[in-house]
Amino acid sequence: MRMQVAAGSALIGAGVAVNDYVQSPVARAVGYGSLVLSGAAVVAMGQDRSGEKYLFSADSATMVDQIRQEIGDLGVTPGPESDVDAITERGPLVTWLLLAVFIIAFVALVYLSVRLDLAVMKKLAGFFEKRGASRPFTCTGMVYAAAVYAIFELEERTK
Template identity: 80%
Template sequence: MRLQVAAGSALIGAGVAVNDYVQSPVRRAISYGALALSGATVIAMGQDPTGERSIIAKDSATMVDQIRQEIGDLGVTPGPESDVDAITERGPLVTWLLLAVFVVAFFTLAYFSMRMDVAVMRRIAKFFEKRGASRPFTCTGMVYAAFIYAICELEARTK
């Protein structure tokens, strides 16, 4: 698990450092995609607590059962009568409107979250640049990687 966290933290740091080494926005996007694919590979090939080396279960029925347990058997077993009545009273129009509001809110929050992250990243890079760093985004990437690793380590110790 620690190896996965360390590799993931290093990939996040490398993603921030890409700004120092790749100037073209298209090449930078390709670099981010390659790093994301590398991160997915690290997670997929890491060992789980049982010692298995893949995130996909060998038995598909077991995997489907695990997914159902994770989401609370959503769509498999009916919920309490009060939930069913509330859904039927609202109708499909209200349901679709609520879904649309959720999607818009999700993308709005994601957009502002990314904008804030970029602003913080640039501020930290300017801090390093003022202190004479020739590759300020690389230094910022190290700060990001250390921060992510520390958070994941803290979470693992509290479990």
């Protein structure tokens, strides 16, 4: 598990450092995309504490059962408290409106968080640049990677 987090932290640091090494926005986007795919591969191929694959279980029936239990067996056992009755009471228009509100709120939050992250990243890179760093985003990437790994270690120690 620690190796997965270390690899993920390194990928995050590399993603921040791309700004120092790639000038073209298109090439930078390709670099970010390849780092995201690499991170997804690290997570998908990793194992949990029991030694099973983290995302892809060997037994698909067990995985489906675990997913059903986590979502509360929605739609499996209809009754007065079932999700089916809630949808038919409100109607499809209300359901689609709620979904649209959720999507709009999600996109807005992602946009704001990315803008905040970019502002913090540029401030931190400016700090390193004022202190004479020739590659300020690389230094910033190291800070990001160390912070991600430290948060993981802190979470592991509190479990």
